[in-house]
Amino acid sequence: MTAMQIFFLITGLVILGSALMVVTTRNLIHAALWLIVTLFGVAVLYAILNASFLAVVQVVVYIGAIAILFIFAVMLTRKEMRDRGPQLNTGWWLNAIIALLTFGGLFWMLQGWNGFSKTAADFPSGYDAVGQLGKALISPDAFVLPFEVASVLLLAALVGSVYLAFNRK
Amino acid sequence: MIPLSWFLILSAALFSIGLFGVLSRKNAVAILLGIELMLNAVNINLVSFWRYGDVSQMAGQVFAIIVFAVAASEVAVGLALVISVYRRRNTVIADELDLMKW
Numbered sequence: 001m002t003a004m005q006i007f008f009l010i011t012g013l014v015i016l017g018s019a020l021m022v023v024t025t026r027n028l029i030h031a032a033l034w035l036i037v038t039l040f041g042v043a044v045l046y047a048i049l050n051a052s053f054l055a056v057v058q059v060v061v062y063i064g065a066i067a068i069l070f071i072f073a074v075m076l077t078r079k080e081m082r083d084r085g086p087q088l089n090t091g092w093w094l095n096a097i098i099a100l101l102t103f104g105g106l107f108w109m110l111q112g113w114n115g116f117s118k119t120a121a122d123f124p125s126g127y128d129a130v131g132q133l134g135k136a137l138i139s140p141d142a143f144v145l146p147f148e149v150a151s152v153l154l155l156a157a158l159v160g161s162v163y164l165a166f167n168r169k
Numbered sequence: 170m171i172p173l174s175w176f177l178i179l180s181a182a183l184f185s186i187g188l189f190g191v192l193s194r195k196n197a198v199a200i201l202l203g204i205e206l207m208l209n210a211v212n213i214n215l216v217s218f219w220r221y222g223d224v225s226q227m228a229g230q231v232f233a234i235i236v237f238a239v240a241a242s243e244v245a246v247g248l249a250l251v252i253s254v255y256r257r258r259n260t261v262i263a264d265e266l267d268l269m270k271w
Contacts, residue, residue: 008171012179019183019206023190028199035202038183042209045179048171049220054212054233061237066205066244073198073248077255088193089264095192103185110177119170120221127224136227143231150238157242161249167256 008048015041026087028078032070039063050123053130176217184210197251197261201244208240 018037025031039062046055089095110116123129136142183206190203212233219229255261258268 002170005171005175008175012175015179016182016186019186022202022206023186023194023199028196031199031202035205038206039209042213045176045213046216049176049216051216051220051230051233054216054230057234057237061241062205062209066241069244069248070198070202070205073251076252077198077261087195087199089195092193095189098192099185099189102188103181106181106184107178110174110181115221116174116177117172118221119172121224123224129224129230132225133227133230136231137234142227146231146235150235154238154242157245161245164246164249164253 004048008045011041011044011048015045024088028074029071032067032074035070036063036067039067050129053133173217173221176213180210180213180217183207183213195262195264197254197263197266198248200263201247201251204247205240205244208236212236 015038018034018041021034022031022038025034039058043055043058043063046052046058137147138144187203187206187210190206191200192203194200194203215229215233215236219227219233222229251261254266258266260266
């Protein structure tokens with residue numbers, strides 16, 4: 001077992017443990033803080049996968065914006081919940097069985113696939129992954145249209161959420 | 170070197186945990202937290218398939234970036250809805266929001 005594999009296993013355990021805390025902890029502020037740990041673990045996975053740009057975007061967009069938005073939303077809607085009473089539905093064990101079955105089904109489907117235990121080839125020498133990604137995002141032959149559509153979607157969501165959350169009184 | 174299967178199993182487990190959170194949480198904000206976990210699991214899959222396939226094809230990373238954008242808009246609209254509902258009905262528990270139930 002190489003050092004990289006041990007590092008991956010530690011990261012994976014941190015991700016899964018904190019994700020379990022996100023879905024089970026009673027205090028929602030704590031759940032949002034555990035979500036930050038999970039997102040940071042995923043950023044580490046991107047770094048392991050040589051996707052450096054995505055690792056940075058994960059920290060900036062997910063931890064810097066989305067997780068903070070969650071903390072604000074929890075604080076704005078706190079009065080009613082007060083973290084008392086059960087936080088899970090009464091049939092939660094049934095949902096746990098559904099989740100386990102989903103995992104089992106995915107695992108069963110994947111282990112029958114012949115590319116399952118393939119290892120990564122090294123990058124070709126002088127290969128610039130971030131530069132290639134930037135070129136792919138603005139090249140008309142590649143992904144400029146989906147990229148622009150995503151920016152229009154962000155603008156529409158921004159206008160829509162301001163309209164929804166605006167206090168008319 | 171880490172085999173592809175480790176990433177796929179990790180992301181399947183993360184997806185299942187997120188699914189459990191979406192199905193069994195009462196609070197609407199906590200349901201959105203579960204959706205974030207599921208989206209992250211999908212992103213791990215996309216990036217690992219990019220790395221383990223042909224690295225000169227950037228589709229995996231580009232699609233992950235689009236998932237980022239969609240997740241950001243989804244959270245913004247979802248939390249605005251939750252705050253708006255809380256202002257009018259003074260609750261964020263998903264079971265009690267049965268205004269449109271027939």
